[in-house]
Amino acid sequence: MTELDLKERIAAGLAAVRDRSLTYTDAEDDILLRQHSTLMSPLVWDLAHVGNYEELWVLREAGGITPLRPEIDDIYDAFKHPRKDRPSLPILGPREAREYISGVRGRVLDVLDTIDLDAPDPLRRAGFVFGLVIQHEHQHDETMLATLQLSRQPGLVRDGELPPGRPGGPEEVFVPAGRFQMGTGTLPWAYDNERPAHWVDLPAYWIDRLPVGNAAYAAFIEAGGYDDPRWWTPEGWRWHQESGATAPLFWTRDGDTWWRVRFGRTEPVPPDEPVQHVSWYEADAYARWAGKRLPTEAEWEKACGWDPVAGRARTYPWGDADPDPGLANLGHRAARPAPLGAYPRGASAYGAEQMIGEVWEWTGSWFQPYPGFRSFPYKEYSEVFFGQEYRVLRGGSWAADPAAVRTTFRNWDYPIRRQIFSGFRCARSATPEEAGAPITPGRA
Structure with a gap:
């Protein structure tokens, strides 16, 4: 250029x-x-x-x-x-x-x-x-x-058309053990916390092909997930008790129907959209209930951006081409997440879908510097937030602009936050038998 x-x-x-x-x-x-x-x-x-x-x-x-x-x-x-x-x-x-x-x-x-x-x-x-x-x-x-x-001000509900979802398909995708390069040293507009690029060696694991949807999350609520301390960390259970949360923010129940408020409009909760407005504690509790866990930040990035055939990182899950409406739901086109499975063309090399756009995805990691990190151009963008107060979110939401998302982009917030457009997907470690099996990436 x-x-x-x-x-x-x-x-x-x-x-x-x-x-x-x-x-x-x-x-x-x-x-x-x-x-x-x-x-x-x-x-x-x-x-x-x-x-x-x-x-x-x-x-x-x-x-x-x-x-x-x-x-x-x-x-x-x-x-x-x-x-x-x-x-x-x-x-x-x-x-x-x-x-x-x-x-x-x-x-x-x-x-x-x-x-x-x-x-x-x-x-x-x-x-x-x-x-x-x-x-x-x-x-x-x-x-x-x-x-x-x-x-709850009205007027910002955009009902732009989004692609239809694709019911069915594998629930999880497999990511084999091995090294990948995390972070970047080449993207010119990347923030300091995305640098430097460094090699990370991970054991084999499975990660959800899609974000957790509203119907699946409602099943967690119906099963008493908010009432059972087994699924919550001590800090999470304390937050739950103090906050009184019984569902994602903006959800209410009337009979057998869940409703949500979206920019001043009350509407039924769509069962096939990624769940949003959940805290880290809620995401973590759901994952435990489902017999899984939240992916680490490194697991999330490898599943999203690593190309095992080329042996290099991609800028986006699908490659290096800029996002377009056929690849990801970004830029406030419709003021909501797209249905699950709406963007098969946007899948990563491992087969994970909708990792860019839809919802910011909570990970299991604290916000920490990469090895060799250097603040630039000022400490207050990243350095002052490192530690064990903020959890990392990845991927970008439907409200994020393409200029501010990529496979290496790191967001962070307190684990109690729910007003942000946050959701999650789950992961689990592969068993020794699974880890050694010749599984084709992207197939469960």
Whole structure:
């Protein structure tokens, strides 16, 4: 790709993500200024924050431009102010926020015109800093969608057409023992926590071909899964007792029918969609009840992106081609997960399907650095979150944009979180007999 082509791609990405942000904040001022949940920021805080982040990294750090609004830096520092406290800050109002982000964007495009994308500086090289802000804004857009779902505001239920599901087929796919390369050293816009690429040796295991669906999860509820401490970790059982959760967030039961609220609309729970809005504790309890477990992060990535024939990692499960509507459910096309089995063309080399799009999938791993990790361009993106507080999620949801998903992308959150578009699939270790059997990948 030439530098001109790359700059055109960046400009298009900047325009697309800003259109999305403005769509989600096209509402009455009261809706934008209100805190709909203490778990989330007011929508207008997110809107101005993405502009402030863009000013800091593109204009000041990469462009060397004098700060436009240095007096608001503290207000929009996400690490200084927890979400619950942000309504008390002197945040910009909706009109001022829109004017601010527009002014920043105009100058950003000027920087893009003149910047050298072949520079040795890693912030500028291959347009990394622009990829940083594009992905960052898309991540905040998904957060805005989660906020709007919590607010139960109508108007964002998109009923775009999705492919039909495919009932039947193998429940699990087999991943043979062996090494694979985890992480990346080549994707130019990958975050620091995805680096460096390193070899991981795994024993043989099975992983669900598809995410766990609503019907399967309802069976767990019907079997008394929320009432039996055998399936829960001590911490999970404590959370369950304190929260009073008896089903995924936004689910209610009326007689024999489960209902859900989706952006202000009450509708029957579709049995053939991946379950979403479950915490790590709920996902872990279901897996135990099913006689399985959550996959480790390494198991998830190998099943998703490793090509055992070529001996290399793929950018996406299906290969290196960019996502399109026939491969994955991304970009808020329909405001819901697609039916199970809807994307056979998007299957991984091992036969696992719908690993990109649909729901963020909880894994059994804590968020930890890879061997040789180095923070870049700042510690607060990844390093301050490493430890045993946050569980890793993988894959991206229907609300994630293709610019912010890939087989190596790592998300993380507290195990109690349910407002995010989170689901899961299960795994299990292969028996010695299974591990030694000549099983064709993708066949159960």
